[in-house]
Amino acid sequence: MSGTLILVRHGQSEWNLKNLFTGWRDPGLTEKGHEEAKEAGRKLKARGFRPDIAFTSVLSRAQVTNDHILRELGQEDLETIRDQALNERDYGDLSGLNKDDARQKWGEEQVHIWRRSYDVPPPGGESLKDTGARVWPYFLHDVLPHVLRGETVLVAAHGNSLRALVMALDGMSGEEIVKTEIGTGVPIVYRLNADSTVASKEILED
Numbered sequence: 001m002s003g004t005l006i007l008v009r010h011g012q013s014e015w016n017l018k019n020l021f022t023g024w025r026d027p028g029l030t031e032k033g034h035e036e037a038k039e040a041g042r043k044l045k046a047r048g049f050r051p052d053i054a055f056t057s058v059l060s061r062a063q064v065t066n067d068h069i070l071r072e073l074g075q076e077d078l079e080t081i082r083d084q085a086l087n088e089r090d091y092g093d094l095s096g097l098n099k100d101d102a103r104q105k106w107g108e109e110q111v112h113i114w115r116r117s118y119d120v121p122p123p124g125g126e127s128l129k130d131t132g133a134r135v136w137p138y139f140l141h142d143v144l145p146h147v148l149r150g151e152t153v154l155v156a157a158h159g160n161s162l163r164a165l166v167m168a169l170d171g172m173s174g175e176e177i178v179k180t181e182i183g184t185g186v187p188i189v190y191r192l193n194a195d196s197t198v199a200s201k202e203i204l205e206d
């Protein structure tokens, strides 16, 4: 066995609450979102996790979530690497639109395909496959080496950048990933083997 990889989606954002496609737009967290992020930190502290390094995106909702977690752990000065590769999927022309309005305009099925399919991109944006094509190489090159050295690594990111990561780690098919949702502020803890396969996975839900 090698190290531990902790994935956390940011707490609820203002645009999650307003039901808007967000992607690379940069709204802040709601009160509930701040609380969810702190709770993620408390859960990790209660289980004795102490990250050696943290990674996050260049979007504030993920960075603030990372800050809350580190503060709860008493590790606010921990080295944190920010990279665009961990950003949310780019929702292209859908960014800023209301998801219910989009369903009215294009139909329930089409909107679900854009939101959850593996390889159908929304107009002007990234499919999950496109998102994985930047998240996975970054993970392999920058994040995984820390885990394989036996470290505990925190990644605070986004619903779809984490879906891409989980899909690859769990070896899911394009059909399986359609049903996979990542909850806001819910830590997902992987222990990886020395050959980088998954030894165990635990979702720290209430």
Ligand SMILES: O=C(O)[C@@H](CO)OP(=O)(O)O
Binding pocket: 016, 020, 021, 022, 023, 088, 091, 115, 159, 160
């Ligand atoms: O709007 C977004 O960027 C994402 C995450 O909030 O939404 P969805 O769950 O529809 O992929």
